[in-house]
Amino acid sequence: MKKTVIAHSPDADDIFMYYAIKFGWVGKKDTVFENIALDIETLNTEALRGTYDVSAISFGLYPHIRNDYALLRTAVSFGQGYGPKLIRKKGTLLKKRFKVALSGKFTTNALLFRIAYPDAKIVYMNFLEIEQAVLAGEVDAGVLIHESILGYDESLEVERELWDVWCELAGSELPLPLGGMAIRRSLPLSSAIEYENLLTKAVKVARDHKDTLSRMLLERSLVRIDAPTLEKYLELYANDESITLSDLQYTAIEKLFELGHRHGFYDAAIDPKDYMIPLEYTELRYS
Structure with a gap:
């Protein structure tokens, strides 16, 4: 066998x-x-x-x-009309060089994020830790993936959908x-x-x-x-x-x-x- x-x-x-x-x-x-x-x-x-x-x-x-x-x-x-989400605390504004948590250098969401936000300061961590890192103020924002996109703390809100980033970069609404x-x-x-x-x-x-x-x-x-x-x-x-x-x-x-x-x-x-x-x-x- x-x-x-x-x-x-x-x-x-x-x-x-x-x-x-x-x-x-x-x-x-x-x-x-x-x-x-x-x-x-x-x-x-x-x-x-x-x-x-x-x-x-x-x-x-x-x-x-x-x-x-x-x-x-x-x-x-x-993703078709949905995908990873860039989230931050409600009421906060992200500066040009904001600190962000991503789930890994070689993920698709990291590729799209790095193209769209070349000046951001990136920290890589396990995706299960990203929401808490934003809540704790360790980072200014984070990209949620997998099941995390379906539910997160009510004190957080979406800064930008990576679906929208994808559509802008691709010039169409191809599946992500x-x-x-x-x-x-x-x-x-x-x-x-x-x-x-x-x-x-x-x-x-x-x-x-x-x-x-x-x-x-x-x-x-x-x-x-x-x-x-x-x-x-x-x-x-x-x-x-x-x-x-x-x-x-x-x-x-x-x-x-x-x-x-x-x-x-x-x-x-x-x-x-x-x-x-x-x-x-x-x-x-x-x-």
């Missing part, structure tokens, strides 16, 4: 999209899958080191690892690419194709059995939020558009990479379709 580790975040969307495998609803007879849950910036950092065969990543990281990892078409999270999955290029191509197909099936099965899976996650305390919040969150970030990339989502990722290159964060503007696993390989191999 082969053992394959799939690394993902402990956030509700990633848990939901993976656990059809964990619960044995989807599997591969000659492979044992193990999972590890780490915060998104830790996953990004480990991807730079090539630690895991299959890993969740921020789309904002991908151009940095494109030579070692291929992008997967499944288990993706986009936030998180995806990557697979190590050193794996045999046939195995990589099997893993992508398996993960795609897992996300589809999760969506087809959303109520049952959600109830099981809540009963086992596998998510940090309550039932109503989970329902809302999954429709944001683990919805039917998460099963496989659409042409519109491809266009959005390409725009993100082009923006990053234009502003000096990447060494090239890449087309994401050039960095996907060639699924046609299996058919061609046996034709």
Whole structure:
């Protein structure tokens, strides 16, 4: 039996999209899958080191690892009219060089923020600590991500939606690419194709059995939020558009990479379709 580790975040969307495998609803007879849950910036950092065969990543990281990892078409999270939020205390004004807490250097929200606010003084911390850092006055503002966008202290308010930043930078209302999955290029191509197909099936099965899976996650305390919040969150970030990339989502990722290159964060503007696993390989191999 082969053992394959799939690394993902402990956030509700990633848990939901993976656990059809964990619960044995989807599997591969000659492979044992193990999972590890780490915060998104830790996953990004480990991807730079090539630690895991299959890993969740921020789309904002991908151009940095494109030579070692291929992008997967499944288990993706986009914002459409919503996304990370730049928050501050009510009644305060942010100066040009305000101090801000971000969830990690390689996150998509950090990329967009750094383009939009080049003079801000950035502190990186775990996203679960950002709200308290703003409340305590350790920073002037912070960017909330994941479940944090759905509820925060009433003394805080939104300075700016990063969705609006994205739309201004992109020049359109393309979906906002936030998180995806990557697979190590050193794996045999046939195995990589099997893993992508398996993960795609897992996300589809999760969506087809959303109520049952959600109830099981809540009963086992596998998510940090309550039932109503989970329902809302999954429709944001683990919805039917998460099963496989659409042409519109491809266009959005390409725009993100082009923006990053234009502003000096990447060494090239890449087309994401050039960095996907060639699924046609299996058919061609046996034709």
